Amino acid sequence: MRPYTFLAAAAPLVLAIPAPVPAQVAAPVAAPAPKLLPIPQGVETDPITGLVSGLVSGVLSLGSLSSAVPEVISDLANALDAAGVVTQAIANGTILGTDVPAVVQKLFQAVQPTSTPTSIPQAISQANSAFGITSSSQAPPHEQDILQNVVTLLLDGFISSDLEAVIQGVVAQSSNNINPPVPFSKTFYNTVLGNAPFDIAESTLRAAIYIPPGFTWGAKQPILMSPGTGATGDSTFSSNIGKLLAQESFADPVYLNIPQNLLNDTQSSAEYVAYALQYLYTMTSKKPAIMTWSQGSLDAQWAFKYWPSVPKIVTDHIAISPDYHGTVLACILCPGFSTANDIACVPSVIQQQYNSNFVTKLRSNGGDSAYVPTTTVYSLTDEIVQPQEGTAASGYLNDARNVGVSNTFLQGTCLAQPAGLLYTHEGVLYNPVAYALVVDALQHTGPGNFARVSGQCADIIAPGLSLSDVVETEALIPLAVLNIFAYMPKVVSEPAIKAYATY
Known part of the structure; x- marks a missing residue:
């Protein structure tokens, strides 16, 4: 023992x-x-x-x-x-x-913690083991106790500075936001014909944007980094893709730290995305791209659908572990919270149940197809979003508008190779093929093309990342779970679909 x-x-x-x-x-x-x-x-x-x-x-x-x-x-x-x-x-x-x-x-x-990982392969193996992931050809078990899973991660030393702060009761969310400059023109706020109205105050939407020191204000392309459920932009990306993009000559990452960690109504979170993209374009005169993880992909798709001026100013959407169809595993994030056949949880988790009202509305009338050139990357061994295999994956997006879409299923494209083995929901953030596709998409017209980056299948982690980066990335799930349990009150039904979403 x-x-x-x-x-x-x-x-x-x-x-x-x-x-x-x-x-x-x-x-x-x-x-x-x-x-x-x-x-x-x-x-x-x-x-x-x-x-x-x-x-x-x-x-x-x-x-x-x-x-x-x-x-x-x-x-x-x-x-x-x-x-x-x-x-x-x-x-x-x-x-x-x-x-x-x-x-x-x-x-x-x-x-x-009773130990800490001493190598990257060991860290990846332990993280997958904590969720019962043992085979690259088999999805994780559907019956899980998420508290036991995250306690296993804590015992194995998977703790980040953000997680430690929340454990000790420190509210870290948005703590490092420096209120960004007020735009000279706010013509994009509730004045663009055909766009949905913003219900959230402009100053609140703007305050959620964290612009790191050294941001070039248009010398490089701004990349909006939008997080997943229970996390902020900087806690999600600063130890993986964001860290790497900050070292590139062509990308300027900007982090979206949404209040309540994307646990509230997903439609509200989408407002932050729609605003931030327009803000970056207005302030830099350069079309931004958006990088998303998990629920962040739903937020972006909703923003594209109901703020139709936004897709016109966005060059790329790169989605890591997206759940465009929701997930059949939503209930594991709220163990014990149930009444009859209903899961009692935070609003955004209920909205991410497979075929929820929110997901159904999003996917209707072409919402299951890309609005901008889109690159998706997902893993069969995702412990949070399922199904995630092939064209039936929740992360799979159609291309009915012919804008360009690439859907990369890691275990299929890198079959039996290191980059196509065991990667968790959060682990895709440090996958070498995922990052190579990010770079490829940003440097070429259209989505990332796997044929141009297939050599990365031989690696297990994106070049430039370290053991501590893997540990901090895997600590995202304990952080999200702790924030989910802290959110009150729990609800048993979805927030109502907004009045503007009539099509």
Whole structure:
């Protein structure tokens, strides 16, 4: 058995419930739940069994948990079981409402790494193993406990500075935004005939744009870096594609740090994309490209569809692990949050369920086809978005408008080669073929062309990235999960489709 360490070290706490109930544990007041069978004096039980039994019986309550959880978790012999217990407690209603974020945060705080990867192959292998990904020809298992998965990553040392900040309760989102200059002309804000209206204030939309030091304001092409669910632009891209593009002579990455980490209504997130692209064009007089990960691709597609002036000023859309059809695995991001057949979760996750109302509306009337030259890259072994194989992939986009589309399915194009093996949802961000296609798309008219970059199949990581970059990229999922659990209130139905989306 692997060792586990925790922040607190205390004498073993036996959580089995003897009869009578110990004085320090308050007995239920109303309609007592069935009592546990008496445990013979002197006989200790496994702490996990005792905790689960206590929760089920109602003898042990974790309703407030502000003081109880650290002691409970610090005495568990196995952190993965602790994560499972928390999921079960949420599912059976023992942990409710605003207690949920506190419990999950304390779980993350309690778990300390027992090791760190010492090589890039080891890091990639461990990250895939955490999600049960073992074969490049088989999708990950659909039944997962995401808390157990991310705890495994934490134990293996997959922690970024952004994740550490959120674990400790520091709000890192948009913290490094420097309010960008006000454009001389705002004619693109609610004045372009045919564009959907912005419901969000112009100053708020502008404040979400992080322009890094050294931005050239048009000497190089601006590239808008738009993140996925639960993350910001800089936390998503700064340790992979953004880092590499910043070193290129032809690209100027700009990061979109959307409030609430893209957990709110996806239609609102699309407003930030539509605004930022127009802002960059206005301020630099150079047509921007957009780089997206996961939900960011949906946001961009929605912006292209309902702000028809935007596709005219965008040269390329490069989508990493996109979910244009949603995902059949949406519910794993909210374990335990369910009512009858409904998943209770954050708005944007519900909107990303396969064939949700939002996805259906987006894909209608040509929304399943590209609006600008588009390069998509996706992996069969994606633990968040499924299906992701071939032309049936959620990441696959049609080209009915003949603008140019390339869909690169890594396990198909790089069959049995290093770049076509095991890559997670976030792992595609450091895949060598993915980055080569980014560069190819930005330097050629039309989408990235795999035929021009096929030699990259022999590598496992984009040149210029390091072991620490892989670790920080893989830490995106624990970061997203922690932000998802912290978001309140959870909802059971999608936000209504906006009135402007009438076609």
